[in-house]
Amino acid sequence: MFPAGHIVYFDPFYFKNGNTAKPKYFVVLKTDGNKSLIASLPTRTDAIPANESILNGCIELPGINLNCFVISSDQIITECGKRFTFTTYLYGHQIDDYDIEKMKEIYPNEGSDYVVFGKMKSELFKNLIDCFKTSLSVKRKYKKLL
Numbered sequence: 324m325f326p327a328g329h330i331v332y333f334d335p336f337y338f339k340n341g342n343t344a345k346p347k348y349f350v351v352l353k354t355d356g357n358k359s360l361i362a363s364l365p366t367r368t369d370a371i372p373a374n375e376s377i378l379n380g381c382i383e384l385p386g387i388n389l390n391c392f393v394i395s396s397d398q399i400i401t402e403c404g405k406r407f408t409f410t411t412y413l414y415g416h417q418i419d420d421y422d423i424e425k426m427k428e429i430y431p432n433e434g435s436d437y438v439v440f441g442k443m444k445s446e447l448f449k450n451l452i453d454c455f456k457t458s459l460s461v462k463r464k465y466k467k468l469l
Contacts, residue, residue, distance in 0.1 A: 390415030401441030
């Protein structure tokens, strides 16, 4: 349904807790056969301390158990030349897994339920995966799968 490295846009995205639904990007990090996928939900929220801030790339702050991959708004992120219109943060502790069958049930139609934003540039995607795989704040089960 969603291959690794693809960015998908949902409007709305239904969060697992069922309390909220809102427009959301979804970065597929890995698929585990036809069973599940591992993904990160990018956010505009900057939780990086001001004295540690970076413009692009990986930041690991083990002292506060924070891992983040930052993508600035001026960086082209997809093979088709797209970029986010805002600085985007992907936090290691927010990686989660999603059941593919459930995703197909909730979002059956490409174009109306979701849009494939594009495939991440290979070097950028590799850097993102490396950032998460080496992080102390990413759950061990996800690091093994990545």
